[in-house]
Each structure stands twice: as structure tokens, then as C-alpha cells.
Amino acid sequence: MPENTTPVAPPVYDFSLAALRDSDRDRYLACLLSPPDKRGPLSALYAFHAEIARVRDLVREPLPGEIRLQWWRDVLEDPTGTSGEGNPLAEALMDCVKAHNLPVNVLTDMIDARIFDLYDDPMESRASLEGYAGETASALIQLSSLILDPSHAQNSASAAGHAGVAQTIAGLLLLLPLHRRRGQVYFPAELLAATGLDRDGFLTGGNEQSVTSAIRAFAGLGREHLAKARAAAGSISHMNRSAFTAVALAEPVFDSAERAGAKLFDQSIVPPQWRRQWWMWKAARSGRW
Structure with a gap:
């Protein structure tokens, strides 16, 4: 540390x-x-x-x-x-x-x-999810960049946009057991439909194979945005790296969610605090997440 x-x-x-x-x-x-x-x-x-x-x-x-x-x-x-x-x-x-x-x-x-x-309205589409993430996590990264290095903040916009979506999806996977108890579904309806599910079928979890497919597809969407964020990371100024430190937690969450599949409804995949600190510290030092 x-x-x-x-x-x-x-x-x-x-x-x-x-x-x-x-x-x-x-x-x-x-x-x-x-x-x-x-x-x-x-x-x-x-x-x-x-x-x-x-x-x-x-x-x-x-x-x-x-x-x-x-x-x-x-x-x-x-x-x-x-x-x-x-x-x-x-x-x-x-x-x-x-x-x-x-x-x-x-x-x-x-x-x-x-x-x-x-x-408890359903997330209608992938575009709706990306818009939600863009106005929350992505915006937070970009606002952080305005604090850290305002003269170069705009250069980080593309990386921030994709990193925020990846962060959001990772966070939603961590909160999936809570959201299920509440009846909330953040998975896009079109993604559920592609795995043979609708909102109610997903929440009941009766078809474990389809639920596992939906969770893996959702994690895959997060990986897609994480890859795009990494591809744009070269535009992030050295002083703005701190805005992206927490993005280091996304990929390990995707890994755990894909392994858990439908079991994610009933088990926590939140990594231990010490492990999260280690990942973030390495990201802060290297600028890689």
C-alpha cells in the first residue's frame, strides 16, 4: 500500500x-x-x-x-x-x-x-442500460477527471464511457441477489429474450440453464465495454488515472459471475476487502485495469 x-x-x-x-x-x-x-x-x-x-x-x-x-x-x-x-x-x-x-x-x-x-420497471434494452450507466458511473468518472486534470479530461471521455458501463454491469452482478428479492431486473429485456426468458421467468429462476446463459451474456456485455475502455486507455492523462482506479474490480466480478451462473441468485460473489484494495492499488500504480 x-x-x-x-x-x-x-x-x-x-x-x-x-x-x-x-x-x-x-x-x-x-x-x-x-x-x-x-x-x-x-x-x-x-x-x-x-x-x-x-x-x-x-x-x-x-x-x-x-x-x-x-x-x-x-x-x-x-x-x-x-x-x-x-x-x-x-x-x-x-x-x-x-x-x-x-x-x-x-x-x-x-x-x-x-x-x-x-x-421495478424492466430495463427495456441494451441501449437503455448503456444510457443508465452513462449518466451514472460513466459520468462519475468523467466528472472525476475534471477535478483531477481538467485540461485533459476530454481526452478520457471515450474510455470513461465504456469503463462506466463495465463498472455498472459488475455492480449489478454483485447486487443480483438483492435485486431479485426486490423484483428488480436490470438485465435488458432483449438479452433475456435471447436466452429464452422474460422478466418473470428470470426472477423465478426455474430454468437454471437459461438463467446461467443470461448471467454469462450480461457479464459478456460488461467484458465488451471493458475491452473498449482498455483500448481507449492510452488517451487518459497520467493525472486522470485515479478516476479509473475502481474499474480494476470489474473483470474479477465478471469471472466470478460466469463461474457461479444461476447460483448467483443465492450466493455472494463480493470479493474480500483486502483483495479489492490490492487490485485497486496495482491499478493506481500501473494505470492498467
Whole structure:
């Protein structure tokens, strides 16, 4: 592990660093592996992302979830900059947005994409999934690049787009047991149809062979985007490598999901924390994931 992993950031970011440590350990480590002067702003951005990603976990009905998401939208769109006063995470986020000139519309699009999480509607197509990932994980990588090395951030756009889709698919595979219990299906309907399944058939899991085929096809889609991200990795500036550190976790998840097949419904494939830290540390040092 690197010698200096103590967060160095202005006091405004103390809360977001602590919140991120509790809500998203992988991106917390990504902060610690980034340049010291960037850790605070990155923690605010990542903690905001974690906060809106977990809204479904905090509410029983969609309407309260939409209200929570609307509150964040109001904070970002308030021209006076006072809507988030008193909320330390909102204050840290707005400081980050102003200090690094982050595009507010990208952040509000990220919020809008999370409305899908509140309902049990099926993911209609591969394009719908890629759009969802593009407005969440891909956007997060690109916003991180604007913090780390804004003058070269645009060069990372293609890699960020594909890496975000790969990350999203890996994350959805990890959460598959939870989503099944909730009745949520993020697998594109066309992918399920190609394996002889529909939404209900997938959730019941009666045809294990077809479910295994669907899981492997989903992991294969993630691998496809990961390969495209790697092909575009040469355009990522040295300073923007930290934005991609967590992508190192995707391929091991694909490997585990393909081995588990239909058993993934009932077993966790979340790698141990020490192993995830090792993969991310190697990625941070080498720039390869």
C-alpha cells in the first residue's frame, strides 16, 4: 500500500470523507490513492453519488425516494447556493462544484437516472442500460477527471464511457441477489429474450440453464465495454488515472459471475476487502485495469 494514505483536504470536506468511508469503501480507497489535494473534492463527488445510489435502500415507496432526489436537484439548481446550508455533504458538494466548475446538468442527469432504481420497471434494452450507466458511473468518472486534470479530461471521455458501463454491469452482478428479492431486473429485456426468458421467468429462476446463459451474456456485455475502455486507455492523462482506479474490480466480478451462473441468485460473489484494495492499488500504480 502507498506510504501516505492520510486524507489531506480542507475542513469543508471532513464530513464527505467520513461519509464516503462508510458508504463506499472502494471509492474511499480511490480517494486515498489520488493526489492529496484532490481527495477532498473527490470525496464530496463520490459521497454524493453514493447517497443518491442508496435512496432505494432508505425508502419503502417510490414517492419518498423521488422527494429525496428532488431535494438534491434543488440544491444543485439553486442560484443562491443556500439550499444545502446546514447539510455538510451538500455544502461539500457545492464547494466542489464551484471550485472545479463541474457541469450541474451532468449531476442533475445523474439524479434523474436514479429514479429508475425506485421502481421495478424492466430495463427495456441494451441501449437503455448503456444510457443508465452513462449518466451514472460513466459520468462519475468523467466528472472525476475534471477535478483531477481538467485540461485533459476530454481526452478520457471515450474510455470513461465504456469503463462506466463495465463498472455498472459488475455492480449489478454483485447486487443480483438483492435485486431479485426486490423484483428488480436490470438485465435488458432483449438479452433475456435471447436466452429464452422474460422478466418473470428470470426472477423465478426455474430454468437454471437459461438463467446461467443470461448471467454469462450480461457479464459478456460488461467484458465488451471493458475491452473498449482498455483500448481507449492510452488517451487518459497520467493525472486522470485515479478516476479509473475502481474499474480494476470489474473483470474479477465478471469471472466470478460466469463461474457461479444461476447460483448467483443465492450466493455472494463480493470479493474480500483486502483483495479489492490490492487490485485497486496495482491499478493506481500501473494505470492498467
